[in-house]
């Protein structure tokens with residue numbers, strides 16, 4: 001491992017990273033109420049050492065917290081959190097994609113969604129394909145390097161997101177009110193609608209709209225650190241898979257120490273909406289104005 005690997009590992013636990021230096025960085029300590037941040041990682045030249053200025057020598061606790069052993073912290077032992085194990089089935093994408101040039105593999109993709117880690121590093125992309133028959137599919141693209149190559153060879157590969165993946169976030173993640181929906185398209189579209197409504201309605205607070213890559217499975221394996229201390233409002237699709245997704249999110253909100261979590265069951269609040277209705281669809285056709293959506297939402301706000 002090296003400092004970058006440790007940073008990724010810590011970032012995936014939702015802790016804030018600051019004060020990067022050549023031989024170390026700081027992060028918020030998970031074991032005390034830390035705003036400074038006062039926990040540290042330091043490259044001794046042999047290994048990456050951890051500690052906290054406030055708690056003292058808590059390296060063992062920190063390692064356990066991050067799922068690491070002492071051995072993992074040694075430099076160059078291949079314990080790389082961002083490495084891709086060689087598998088010929090994965091398609092390597094040219095780096096020109098990162099330059100904004102279209103890669104042939106995306107030619108029929110209808111949208112690309114960018115995922116970032118909590119400390120703002122690029123985590124990967126989800127590509128959405130809308131097929132002529134109305135069905136959709138997704139591909140996950142991660143950024144990393146092959147474990148038998150140097151880190152400077154980092155590139156994109158068609159490889160699924162790992163556990164501890166970051167959520168997809170639209171808007172300001174620091175806002176108190178976090179609305180959870182299903183799918184990147186819904187998150188983007190509802191955020192756009194909400195921003196427009198803000199210009200008509202006074203005192204409508206800023207929100208962040210978030211989702212998980214790969215719906216139900218994604219909900220289970222996403223790092224929901226963004227929920228800590230927040231008011232979480234879950235607004236699933238109007239169907240059974242939607243409710244299953246919502247139940248997982250509610251449990252995660254509690255696990256991740258949210259301030260409060262509310263679940264909006266569309267079937268109860270909006271009788272008559274068609275199956276699969278979500279916040280990207282207009283409610284007007286079904287006899288509901290956006291004022292109704294806003295009043296349900298604001299009743300959950302802090």
Ligand SMILES: [Zn+2]
Nearest residue numbers: 029032052055
């Ligand atoms: Zn501490």
